[in-house]
Each structure stands twice: as C-alpha cells, then as structure tokens.
Amino acid sequence: MVLLLASHGDWQEKARREVIEIFGNQYPNSEGLSKLKIMTMIINETLRLYGPSNGMLRRVGREVQMEKVVLPANIDILIANVALHHDPLLWGEDVHLFKPDRFAEGIAKATNYNSAAFFPFGLGPRTCVGMTFATTETKIVLSMILQRYAITLSPAYVHSPIPIISLKPQHGIQVILKSLHSDA
Numbered sequence: 001m002v003l004l005l006a007s008h009g010d011w012q013e014k015a016r017r018e019v020i021e022i023f024g025n026q027y028p029n030s031e032g033l034s035k036l037k038i039m040t041m042i043i044n045e046t047l048r049l050y051g052p053s054n055g056m057l058r059r060v061g062r063e064v065q066m067e068k069v070v071l072p073a074n075i076d077i078l079i080a081n082v083a084l085h086h087d088p089l090l091w092g093e094d095v096h097l098f099k100p101d102r103f104a105e106g107i108a109k110a111t112n113y114n115s116a117a118f119f120p121f122g123l124g125p126r127t128c129v130g131m132t133f134a135t136t137e138t139k140i141v142l143s144m145i146l147q148r149y150a151i152t153l154s155p156a157y158v159h160s161p162i163p164i165i166s167l168k169p170q171h172g173i174q175v176i177l178k179s180l181h182s183d184a
C-alpha cells in the first residue's frame with residue numbers, strides 16, 4: 001500500500017484527507033476505523049493487485065467434472081486467486097491499473113456479485129482467520145503514517161514483485177518520508 005500511495009499522490013492525498021477528517025491528529029480509534037471508506041477501497045485494490053497470497057493448494061478428494069474439465073482424484077491443484085484478480089474478463093481492460101474507485105460501492109458491486117472474482121483471504125471454511133486483524137492493523141498503521149508523513153517513491157526503487165511463499169518485493173520498497181509537521 002505504501003508503494004502504491006507513494007506512486008499515486010492523488011490517492012495518498014485523498015486517504016490523508018479522510019484520515020484527518022475522522023481522527024484529526026489523534027490516535028486512531030475503533031469507531032473511526034469503521035468509517036474509513038477511501039482507505040478500505042485502497043486496501044482492496046492493493047490486495048487485488050499485490051495480495052500476499054499467490055494461490056491456495058487443494059487436494060482433489062474424488063473425481064469431479066467441472067464443465068468440460070475432469071479433475072481426477074488425488075491430484076493437487078493450485079487455485080490461483082492472483083490470476084483471477086488480474087483477469088481482464090472480470091475487471092476490464094484497465095485490470096493492471098491501480099484504480100481504487102472500482103471498490104467505491106463495495107466488493108459485491110466491484111465483482112459484479114461474483115464472489116470467486118476477488119478472494120485475497122481465501123474462500124469458504126478455510127478463509128483466513130487473521131483477515132479482520134490484518135485489515136484493522138493496516139488501517140491503524142497507515143492512518144498514523146498519513147497523519148505524520150508525505151510519502152514519495154525513492155529513485156532507487158526497482159519494481160520486481162516475486163512469489164516466495166507469499167508475494168514480496170524482490171529488492172524491497174524504498175520510499176522517502178517527509179514530515180508534515182515542522183516539530184517532528
């Protein structure tokens with residue numbers, strides 16, 4: 001998210017305005033966190049483009065037919081949510097662009113009510129148990145950064161997302177933080 005906000009100053013500004021409107025310069029509180037609409041859109045769009053999970057492994061228990069495809073028993077399959085998150089048929093030709101507006105009216109609307117189009121935390125009974133914790137933590141940390149710093153991308157940054165168990169920036173993410181308060 002920090003990378004995407006560093007390279008999309010307009011969204012960084014929108015997110016900061018929302019944070020200041022809701023929290024001012026105070027620590028984030030739980031009531032305010034539930035009101036962060038712009039930030040929720042940004043989190044969802046970030047998870048769509050660069051979600052940590054590359055896919056989910058499953059063992060096929062018994063032979064199943066899915067339309068023309070037959071899956072034999074006892075094979076392992078990878079359900080690549082990352083492929084679905086980048087499918088132009090589901091998201092449109094601008095699928096590779098960072099456009100949080102897609103989520104302006106929620107996930108159901110963004111996916112055209114297709115729950116299998118966006119599942120960064122998995123689907124069904126094994127859905128991530130840390131989902132609420134992870135999103136709440138992200139909102140708190142990001143709010144506190146945006147209250148204090150303007151973020152720009154360092155010229156040293158080289159874009160190279162790489163799947164090593166989860167998706168990682170191969171060479172790290174170098175950003176420049178500029179304090180928004182003269183006394184900080």
Ligand code: HEM
Nearest residue numbers: 052053056057120121122125126127128129130131133134
């Ligand atoms: C942005 C952060 C995170 C993402 C994108 C994420 C994603 C996922 C995904 C896709 C699965 C499903 C795996 C599968 O079905 O095979 C999963 C499962 C799980 N996650 Fe997360 N996760 C995140 C953060 C966390 C955190 C912070 C915790 C713990 C505090 C956590 C704990 C778990 C556990 C225990 C499972 C296994 C649930 C089960 O099998 O019943 N996750 N996560």
